[in-house]
Amino acid sequence: MKWSIVILTLLQTVLFALSGETVFAKKCAVCHSHDYIPQSKLVVNYQHNNKDMNLTAPTVTELSFRIKDQVGDRTLDPEGQKFEIEDWLTQFLKNPEAFKTILPKNVRAVYGKMPPVDVSEEEIEALAEYLYEYAEEMMVTHGVKRYTYEEALAIAGKERKIILIEGYLPYCRGCIWMDRNVMVEPEVKAALNRDFVLVKKNLLIEKLPLGMKRLGTPSFYFIAPDGKRIVDMVEGKGNKEEFLSLLASIKERVYR
Ligand code: HEC
Numbered sequence: 001m002k003w004s005i006v007i008l009t010l011l012q013t014v015l016f017a018l019s020g021e022t023v024f025a026k027k028c029a030v031c032h033s034h035d036y037i038p039q040s041k042l043v044v045n046y047q048h049n050n051k052d053m054n055l056t057a058p059t060v061t062e063l064s065f066r067i068k069d070q071v072g073d074r075t076l077d078p079e080g081q082k083f084e085i086e087d088w089l090t091q092f093l094k095n096p097e098a099f100k101t102i103l104p105k106n107v108r109a110v111y112g113k114m115p116p117v118d119v120s121e122e123e124i125e126a127l128a129e130y131l132y133e134y135a136e137e138m139m140v141t142h143g144v145k146r147y148t149y150e151e152a153l154a155i156a157g158k159e160r161k162i163i164l165i166e167g168y169l170p171y172c173r174g175c176i177w178m179d180r181n182v183m184v185e186p187e188v189k190a191a192l193n194r195d196f197v198l199v200k201k202n203l204l205i206e207k208l209p210l211g212m213k214r215l216g217t218p219s220f221y222f223i224a225p226d227g228k229r230i231v232d233m234v235e236g237k238g239n240k241e242e243f244l245s246l247l248a249s250i251k252e253r254v255y256r
Contacts, residue, residue: 020130023123024060031057031114036142039181040240050110057111058103064135065180070102075171078132086128093117093124135180142184144192149209152197156225161197162254163223167214169204174237175218185240191247222250 024032037045037059045052058066068074072084092099096114119127147155149165156163166183168175182188192198203214210228212221215235222231231250238246 018122018126020126020128023119023126024130027117027119027123028127029060032063033057033059035059036061036138038185040185046107046110055111057114058107060131060134061138062107064131064138066102067131068135069176082128082132085132086125089124089128089131090121093119139179139184143179144183144189144198146198146200149199149201152199153227155197156223156227159197160225162195162225162231162250163199163227164192164196165199165201165208165221165223167201167203167208167217167219167221169217170202172217178218178237178243182238182240182243188240188243188247191244195251196247220246222254224254 033055037053041052042059042062045055067085067088068081071088072081074081076084093116095116097116101108146166149163152163155161166175166178183192201208203217203219208214208221210223210230212230212233215233217235218237219233219235221233223229224231231254234246
């Protein structure tokens with residue numbers, strides 16, 4: 001008898017577990033937009049005091065980036081950090097107006113104050129999960145497609161594309177910065193999609209092909225379409241213009 005009650009309760013928790021997406025849609029999305037805005041446009045919008053876009057509040061992507069970077073310890077396992085985010089949200093949502101902000105000064109300055117929102121413990125747990133995962137999902141949805149090295153070799157051979165291996169390490173700040181600020185910019189995406197095929201490698205656990213030695217991260221390893229010739233190996237981050245000019249110079253050296 002007792003067991004059936006336990007099983008029923010368990011079933012209920014599984015079946016009726018709140019989705020963070022639903023909670024957010026109901027309680028937060030009136031003000032926080034789901035639109036994805038490339039970082040370069042957003043920066044300009046804030047320089048213009050939000051006059052270009054007239055946003056009511058920071059977008060969900062902005063919130064997710066900032067929360068992941070600034071709330072709790074991001075070197076913990078994800079469950080650990082989500083727990084810390086939950087704690088932080090609980091305090092924040094009770095009294096947003098008096099809370100120490102995670103937004104930069106010029107961003108915070110363009111918005112009015114956020115009013116307190118009534119949320120239950122379960123809803124906060126779901127929101128923490130949602131906000132933690134959201135940034136990564138956006139990068140996958142709006143970034144360039146990545147392939148395994150074997151897939152890339154086949155595509156490069158067939159379509160005469162240059163293989164670009166992006167070397168990264170978890171928690172490498174420069175790598176995250178490149179992903180958010182450069183690799184998702186429309187012009188960069190267009191250049192990459194036209195002439196390159198991308199592979200992403202975690203240099204902590206994955207080896208580079210053709211006996212290449214790993215550089216510091218982020219780093220970029222370019223291989224000719226035949227899959228046999230190393231064109232260049234470049235270390236460090238660069239802004240959109242610098243990265244586009246790197247791509248152009250590699251392209252010239254390969255197709256010349
Ligand atoms: C009535 C509009 C409104 C609603 C509803 C709303 N927000 Fe906000 N929120 C804002 C505004 C405006 C800001 C920017 C000013 C600020 O930081 O207080 C903001 C800022 C934030 C921040 C950044 C806080 C900081 O300054 O560090 C977080 C996190 C956040 N909101 C989460 C949420 C969540 C989660 C919900 C739903 C439970 C929600 N908001 C609902 C308007 C709103």
